[in-house]
Amino acid sequence: MTKITFPDRFLWGVSTAAYQIEGAWNEDGRGESIWDRFAHTPGRIQDGSTGDVACDHYHRWPEDVAIMRALGIPGYRFSVAWPRIVPAGRGLVNQKGLDFYNRLVDGLLQAGITPLLTLYHWDLPQSLQDEGGWTARETATAFATFADVVSRSLGDRVKHWVTHNEPWCTSLLSHQIGLHAPGWQDWPAALTVAHHVLLSHGLAVERLRSNAPGAEVGIALNFDPAWPASPSAADYHAARRHEGYFSRWFLDPLYGRRYPADMVEYYIQEGYLPQGLAFVQEGDLETIAAHTDFLGVNYYTRRVLRDTAAPDNLPQTVFAAPASEHTAMGWEVHPESFYRLLNRLHFEYLVPKLIITENGCSYLDHPDENGRVADGRRIRYLSDHLIAVHRAIQNGVPVAGYFQWSLMDNFEWALGYTQRFGIVYVDYVTQKRYLKDSAYWYRDLIARNGLEQYKSDG
Numbered sequence: 001m002t003k004i005t006f007p008d009r010f011l012w013g014v015s016t017a018a019y020q021i022e023g024a025w026n027e028d029g030r031g032e033s034i035w036d037r038f039a040h041t042p043g044r045i046q047d048g049s050t051g052d053v054a055c056d057h058y059h060r061w062p063e064d065v066a067i068m069r070a071l072g073i074p075g076y077r078f079s080v081a082w083p084r085i086v087p088a089g090r091g092l093v094n095q096k097g098l099d100f101y102n103r104l105v106d107g108l109l110q111a112g113i114t115p116l117l118t119l120y121h122w123d124l125p126q127s128l129q130d131e132g133g134w135t136a137r138e139t140a141t142a143f144a145t146f147a148d149v150v151s152r153s154l155g156d157r158v159k160h161w162v163t164h165n166e167p168w169c170t171s172l173l174s175h176q177i178g179l180h181a182p183g184w185q186d187w188p189a190a191l192t193v194a195h196h197v198l199l200s201h202g203l204a205v206e207r208l209r210s211n212a213p214g215a216e217v218g219i220a221l222n223f224d225p226a227w228p229a230s231p232s233a234a235d236y237h238a239a240r241r242h243e244g245y246f247s248r249w250f251l252d253p254l255y256g257r258r259y260p261a262d263m264v265e266y267y268i269q270e271g272y273l274p275q276g277l278a279f280v281q282e283g284d285l286e287t288i289a290a291h292t293d294f295l296g297v298n299y300y301t302r303r304v305l306r307d308t309a310a311p312d313n314l315p316q317t318v319f320a321a322p323a324s325e326h327t328a329m330g331w332e333v334h335p336e337s338f339y340r341l342l343n344r345l346h347f348e349y350l351v352p353k354l355i356i357t358e359n360g361c362s363y364l365d366h367p368d369e370n371g372r373v374a375d376g377r378r379i380r381y382l383s384d385h386l387i388a389v390h391r392a393i394q395n396g397v398p399v400a401g402y403f404q405w406s407l408m409d410n411f412e413w414a415l416g417y418t419q420r421f422g423i424v425y426v427d428y429v430t431q432k433r434y435l436k437d438s439a440y441w442y443r444d445l446i447a448r449n450g451l452e453q454y455k456s457d458g
């Protein structure tokens with residue numbers, strides 16, 4: 001066993017999102033969000049559930065903060081619900097909504113926990129959706145005003161800000177694939193949304209800079225690194241295109257490279273950009289490329305791509321190992337992709353600082369008769385991924401923190417309560433929390449600022 005130690009002041013934390021844990025969907029003046037509407041629409045959520053109650057964190061947050069404190073977790077990433085603060089999306093500010101997050105932030109600081117606040121984790125006010133949602137350019141300005149309201153209230157105490165969580169999900173997953181709210185299947189709309197989300201990020205950065213001086217600001221992107229299934233040229237191109245679709249479309253404009261030319265050409269050819277990049281107005285690309293202090297990295301799995309349409313793409317050696325492990329989400333466990341991704345972001349995109357804003361796994365382990373939740377597979381997943389992070393740091397990749405997804409089991413979007421990502425188990429009937437084995441393991445890891453290298457052969 002080798003001891004692995006992380007850099008001094010490495011920020012360890014756990015992550016959550018408002019709609020997935022808060023509940024209290026119509027309390028204290030909160031407006032309706034697109035996720036309320038979506039979850040209340042029959043057929044949208046796998047188990048027919050909603051986030052109406054979720055983990056009841058809105059009422060139980062002191063207990064949740066106490067759990068983090070007891071585990072010695074130094075950082076907490078959460079998101080604020082836009083419709084709780086500005087119920088109609090623009091205009092009237094709901095003081096009770098702001099009060100809630102002020103109490104939470106104060107509670108965290110009293111517990112010695114550094115807050116990292118995400119402004120948008122998908123719960124757009126429904127009234128804005130009624131006006132076109134993110135397809136409307138005005139939604140970007142409404143978001144900037146919302147960022148202004150939140151940072152005026154919390155900017156004196158919150159020193160880490162994420163504007164958006166996973167713009168790929170907000171745009172493509174929600175408007176092209178249609179699996180997330182608002183559930184559209186419309187390519188041109190999805191690409192318009194992507195642009196307005198990126199624009200709103202740039203506009204919000206300006207507001208955060210003035211209201212939270214000295215704070216660190218970033219955006220969190222999700223990555224599922226693409227691997228060609230075989231050495232064929234067709235599979236290579238399929239993988240390259242997937243990365244264009246999933247990450248380069250966001251990463252390139254954010255880092256001043258504009259939209260990737262190969263993807264623009266492809267989208268025009270397919271009819272996905274009927275008016276080309278007409279949604280890009282003068283100055284937008286400069287706004288989007290606003291300087292940020294860190295990039296938030298959400299990583300869970302990789303994707304293996306095979307071009308089945310190419311006639312000459314004969315089956316060759318397929319790299320996807322049949323013996324690969326998969327989590328309850330069906331996601332392949334592949335820490336090597338995490339390692340490569342971190343290197344690429346720093347050495348290719350020259351990202352000056354990275355914070356892992358999400359990494360974790362769903363396994364359906366339940367409490368035994370003594371209340372113990374033996375989630376050894378999660379411990380192993382997290383260990384292996386942290387070893388990958390550590391290897392990247394050894395190469396010189398500036399990773400400044402790691403936020404495990406998630407503090408507790410919660411509403412997993414279109415999959416409802418069928419998945420459990422937490423290091424804390426939630427019984428949704430009693431709302432009782434049980435610390436899983438991984439919670440104690442994470443506590444010890446944080447206390448030692450490192451771990452013993454896990455030997456998979458026993």
Ligand code: FCB
Binds near residue numbers: 017020169
């Ligand atoms: C990410 C989301 C997060 C959670 C995890 C499993 O895409 O940001 O809210 O659902 O996946």
